[in-house]
Amino acid sequence: MHLSKRLETCLRYTEGFQRLADIGTDHAMLPIEAVLRGHVVSALAIDNKFGPFLQARTNVKKYQMENRVKVVLGEGLDKVDAETDVVVISGLGGDSIATILENIKTQNIKRFVLQANNNAYKIRAILPKIGYRLLDELVLADQNVIYDVLVLEPGQSEMNELELEFGPINLRDKPHHFIQRLHSEIDHYKRILAQVTSTDRKELIQHKIDTLEAIVDDRK
Numbered sequence: 141m142h143l144s145k146r147l148e149t150c151l152r153y154t155e156g157f158q159r160l161a162d163i164g165t166d167h168a169m170l171p172i173e174a175v176l177r178g179h180v181v182s183a184l185a186i187d188n189k190f191g192p193f194l195q196a197r198t199n200v201k202k203y204q205m206e207n208r209v210k211v212v213l214g215e216g217l218d219k220v221d222a223e224t225d226v227v228v229i230s231g232l233g234g235d236s237i238a239t240i241l242e243n244i245k246t247q248n249i250k251r252f253v254l255q256a257n258n259n260a261y262k263i264r265a266i267l268p269k270i271g272y273r274l275l276d277e278l279v280l281a282d283q284n285v286i287y288d289v290l291v292l293e294p295g296q297s298e299m300n301e302l303e304l305e306f307g308p309i310n311l312r313d314k315p316h317h318f319i320q321r322l323h324s325e326i327d328h329y330k331r332i333l334a335q336v337t338s339t340d341r342k343e344l345i346q347h348k349i350d351t352l353e354a355i356v357d358d359r360k
């Protein structure tokens with residue numbers, strides 16, 4: 141089965157666990173593949189909409205995975221059971237992922253693999269509240285779209301404002317696509333700056349540009 145680079149990256153972090161829950165599973169390709177490759181013993185493929193639920197059920201049947209991948213109609217983490225030790229949430233915005241995480245009910249999840257389409261800082265911001273910390277952080281490009289992947293483990297999280305916004309591991313490692321995204325943001329703010337007339341707004345935007353340029357210039 142061919143998976144996108146984005147899903148392959150998430151899948152890599154599921155290896156060695158017992159039960160995976162894939163929240164917002166849609167086609168259920170990720171949990172099917174995680175079981176087929178032996179990364180986990182069993183999986184829950186969870187979606188809160190009926191169309192994707194049916195699509196997931198069709199695919200699970202097609203790959204004869206009915207005994208190992210259970211398709212569940214459910215909201216966020218609500219239907220995650222106590223046997224689940226790894227959770228993937230991919231293809232959603234950072235806002236939605238943070239809202240889902242705020243409703244954790246089981247204490248047994250050893251790892252979250254979170255692929256955010258945007259606003260990854262919203263996820264970093266709620267880590268102290270939910271008792272998880274960053275284990276890894278990636279910025280990847282798939283078909284010219286840049287995505288964030290955040291991998292969490294139980295623990296206490298402490299980040300300063302810059303780390304919250306950009307990610308402590310991104311700031312440390314300065315990965316290629318992270319820097320590429322900052323360059324686009326700098327260009328974007330420079331275009332806005334050229335059009336703005338209010339002094340206050342000019343200062344604000346210039347401060348933003350200075351912050352971004354400092355991160356880029358400081359590249360190892």
Ligand SMILES: C[S@@+](CC[C@H](N)C(=O)[O-])C[C@H]1O[C@@H](n2cnc3c(N)ncnc32)[C@H](O)[C@@H]1O
Pocket residue numbers: 147163164165166167186187188189192214215216217229230231232236240
């Ligand atoms: C864009 S698709 C992503 C599918 C797959 N995870 C991927 O990354 O390719 C998002 C899926 O999440 C489901 N979804 C959105 N919010 C959800 C929530 N709160 N709980 C469960 N599923 C959700 C949607 O119905 C949809 O099928």
